[in-house]
Amino acid sequence: MTSTHFTLGLVQMKCDPKREPNLQRAIQAIHRAADQQAQIVCLPELFLSPYFCNTHDLSLFDLAETIPGPTTETLSQVARERNVVVVASLFERMEPGMFFNTTAVIDANGQYLGKYRKMHIPHDPLYFEKYYFRPGDLGFKVFSTQYAKVGVLICWDQWFPEGARATALLGAEVLLYPTAIGWHPKEKAEFGASQYDAWKTAQRAHAIANGLFVGSVNRIGFEPSPMGEGLEFWGGSFIADPFGVLLSQASHDQEEILVARCQRDRMEDVRRNWPFFRDRRIEAYGGLVRPVGE
């Protein structure tokens, strides 16, 4: 990892009802990202299906698979063929009654490197994730890939500075956030802009506070729900540099591949000029790890 840079590719996509077309479109997108010199390609959260957490349905647990498993094996072939790292968010089945919202990391030689299990699980109208997923039990993780040290977090994690910091302290050069977030149709007119802005601001702030690159990749498109009006996924994927400056920014409604070169000297420069890690007060942060109240 002595290269002057690494190149990210984010695949902003819609997710259709059936698994196989989603997988094939993802594979095609990985090829297109590789054609554009991307070295680390990240897919959106749970890209193999519609965002099924918009309802409570026991039969949807059938969507889950083991990790490593059939999808990581398929993606390993693409990774090896194109010499790219693939970061893929999947619905993980470990054993009966143990399901996780998990992201697998496959190195550029096709080797499965490991997984991150989503630590912060939302549960809000049409985001009923606590029904499906056991909260992650592997802690925060960094993967030493061929091109960079990649920190992986997932969607709701993006609102938690603790996850970003803990992953940065493990040595991550980039935080990747596979995401599935959208607007409730009846809220969009009044709150849509401020919701998207808050989402992006929170993550750009992780880049700033930690002096590393951040890539956040979301799905697009409207998906109906049996339990409500459905969700309009807001796309808006982006890559920010270690001072929060946007390197690449997607639309709200188109499938796109974002590619950005991440210069290591930029990270070095930002962290020398803004040496926050030097001044952390670990002995005084006990409040962050204690129960609140009496």
Added chain:
Amino acid sequence: MTSTHFTLGLVQMKCDPKREPNLQRAIQAIHRAADQQAQIVCLPELFLSPYFCNTHDLSLFDLAETIPGPTTETLSQVARERNVVVVASLFERMEPGMFFNTTAVIDANGQYLGKYRKMHIPHDPLYFEKYYFRPGDLGFKVFSTQYAKVGVLICWDQWFPEGARATALLGAEVLLYPTAIGWHPKEKAEFGASQYDAWKTAQRAHAIANGLFVGSVNRIGFEPSPMGEGLEFWGGSFIADPFGVLLSQASHDQEEILVARCQRDRMEDVRRNWPFFRDRRIEAYGGLVRPVGE
């Protein structure tokens, strides 16, 4: 504290060479803020003097005073007279060789409530604070004033999500950041906009991550330094709501008083809709409080 709201007033000011004119202008500004219904008035960092940390000079320790002490006594009179909380950043002398960058909080009845000592101390070109200040040893603090639970942090603290979170978990409804930050003249053209943007983004993100109000108040004006070109303090004070939306925003170069009403139902609403505190994983944040590396 059953009122539907509290009203903040931030005093963006320049700081002249002599103490007394600065104190008098601050007092006048407190009156003007009170005239505009401000209930909690916050002054910029070390407002009684030029930003003396732009050089290393033993004689400048003479600027320090005890807290409580002469300035808090003077400000207590104004607080009582106008029935406003006053948050005042001062250079604290505790005993010989023990100096702190401290903010005093005075309640609306004039009572001295306590102090916060800056926990994260910068030391960078023209910000030579590690020479003057022992890092804060009182931890993070919230002050239960007559109008609101006020969390106080100071300048460089604003880059640390840990300080914001720890203070929020103590029950703060607002985080106040007295600040002295500016541009190096030769960097301004190339980096000035991104530096200000990063500064504001980091703090708006504290509002978002913690679901509370944030008020950041900076000085303005160019101040020469014996050790360099001097600093152009960038003003740009602001008040953000619990979703990071700007309620009030100052210019970069004018003395101004920012006043904003902070609605408690907005905080309640944001925290119900974006329930981050519900999902924190305190058992998994150990990396934040451990030494890094081997």
